[in-house]
Amino acid sequence: LTGKGALSESDVAEAMREVRRALLEADVALEVVRSFVETVSEKAIGQEVLKSVTPGQQVVKIVHDEMVAMLGDDAAGIDLKAKAPVPVMLVGLQGSGKTTTTAKIAKRLKERDKKKVLMASLDVRRPAAQEQLRVLGEQTGVDTLPIKEGQGVEQITRRALKEARAGGYDVVMLDTAGRMHIDQELMAETARVHELAAPHETLLVADALTGQDAVNLAKSFDECVPLTGIVLTRADGDGRGGAALSMRAVTGKPIKLIGIGEQLDALEDFHPARIADRILGMGDVVSLVEKAAETIDAQKAEKIAAKMRKGTFDLEDLSDQLEQMKKIGGMSGVLSM
Incomplete structure (x- = not known):
C-alpha cells in the first residue's frame, strides 16, 4: 500500500x-x-x-x-479469593484433556501457590477415569478422593466437599465427566454438580485445535453452567489458536491457562499478545511499527530523504542515520524482528 x-x-x-x-x-x-x-x-x-x-x-x-x-x-489467573475449601470445577468434552489438566492445575497450585489441594473424579462412566486421576495424584504428590465403587456423581461430589472441609484443604478440584459430543444428559449432570458444589471457578477445558466448532462448544457449556474461564489444551499443536479468539468472543469469559505439552508442568498463563501474533502470523510487523513509533524522528527522516534526492547528503546526515539505526538496536535489531 x-x-x-x-x-x-x-x-x-x-x-x-x-x-x-x-x-x-x-x-x-x-x-x-x-x-x-x-x-x-x-x-x-x-x-x-x-x-x-x-x-x-x-x-x-x-x-x-x-x-x-x-x-x-492481561492474563487472568485462577481466582481463589473465597472461603476454603474453594471448589474449582472443570467441564468439557471427552478427550479434551480435562483429567490431565485437573492434575496440572493442582500441581501448579500446590507448588507455586503453596495450597493444599484435593482432587476428585466425578466421572463414573469412562472406564478407569477415577483410577487415572488417582495415578496422576501420585505422580504430582496431590491428594485424591478415595475411590468408592458404586457411588453416583452427586454422592461423590458431597463426599469430596465433606472430605475437603474435614481435611483442612484450601482447594477442591472437581473433574467432571465428558462426552464424545454435547448431549442433554451431560448438560443436566453438569448443571446438577454445579448446583451442589457451588464452585467459585467453573473452567471449560477445550482443545485448541477444536477449530470452527469452538463457538458451539463454548456456547453450549456457558448456557448450561455460568463459566468463569477457559483453559485451552494442546496449544503447542499446529493450530494457530483461532479457537481462543472464537471462544473469548462468544462467551466473553477470560482464557486463564493454556496447556503446552503432555508433561504435568506444561501449563502456562495465557498471554493475549502472543496468541494474537500467532493467529495473525504478523507479529514482526507489529514490533516494527511500535519500534518506529518510539524511535524514528519522522521529520528528520524526511529532510534526509530530500537531501539524498538533491545529492546534498553529507557525513553529518550519515551520522544521524546511524544514530537512528542504533536506537532500533542496529542492523541486527531490525533483522531479528
Missing part, C-alpha cells in the same frame, strides 16, 4: 482482505471473523499513519491491538 497521511477506506479494505484470510486460516469462527473485521475497519478508517511506516503496516498494528483487547488485555 502506498504512503498516505491518513488511512482511506480502500487502504483498510485492502489490508482487511489479508486479515480476514489470516483469521480464517487460523480457524477463527466465521461469525467472529465478520464482526471483528467490521469493528476494526470502523476504527482504522481516518487514523493518522506514522510517517515511518506504510498504511498497510499501520492497519496490521490496529488489528493486532484490537485482537489483544478482544482476547483480554
Whole structure:
C-alpha cells in the first residue's frame, strides 16, 4: 500500500482482505471473523499513519491491538479469593484433556501457590477415569478422593466437599465427566454438580485445535453452567489458536491457562499478545511499527530523504542515520524482528 497521511477506506479494505484470510486460516469462527473485521475497519478508517511506516503496516498494528483487547488485555489467573475449601470445577468434552489438566492445575497450585489441594473424579462412566486421576495424584504428590465403587456423581461430589472441609484443604478440584459430543444428559449432570458444589471457578477445558466448532462448544457449556474461564489444551499443536479468539468472543469469559505439552508442568498463563501474533502470523510487523513509533524522528527522516534526492547528503546526515539505526538496536535489531 502506498504512503498516505491518513488511512482511506480502500487502504483498510485492502489490508482487511489479508486479515480476514489470516483469521480464517487460523480457524477463527466465521461469525467472529465478520464482526471483528467490521469493528476494526470502523476504527482504522481516518487514523493518522506514522510517517515511518506504510498504511498497510499501520492497519496490521490496529488489528493486532484490537485482537489483544478482544482476547483480554492481561492474563487472568485462577481466582481463589473465597472461603476454603474453594471448589474449582472443570467441564468439557471427552478427550479434551480435562483429567490431565485437573492434575496440572493442582500441581501448579500446590507448588507455586503453596495450597493444599484435593482432587476428585466425578466421572463414573469412562472406564478407569477415577483410577487415572488417582495415578496422576501420585505422580504430582496431590491428594485424591478415595475411590468408592458404586457411588453416583452427586454422592461423590458431597463426599469430596465433606472430605475437603474435614481435611483442612484450601482447594477442591472437581473433574467432571465428558462426552464424545454435547448431549442433554451431560448438560443436566453438569448443571446438577454445579448446583451442589457451588464452585467459585467453573473452567471449560477445550482443545485448541477444536477449530470452527469452538463457538458451539463454548456456547453450549456457558448456557448450561455460568463459566468463569477457559483453559485451552494442546496449544503447542499446529493450530494457530483461532479457537481462543472464537471462544473469548462468544462467551466473553477470560482464557486463564493454556496447556503446552503432555508433561504435568506444561501449563502456562495465557498471554493475549502472543496468541494474537500467532493467529495473525504478523507479529514482526507489529514490533516494527511500535519500534518506529518510539524511535524514528519522522521529520528528520524526511529532510534526509530530500537531501539524498538533491545529492546534498553529507557525513553529518550519515551520522544521524546511524544514530537512528542504533536506537532500533542496529542492523541486527531490525533483522531479528
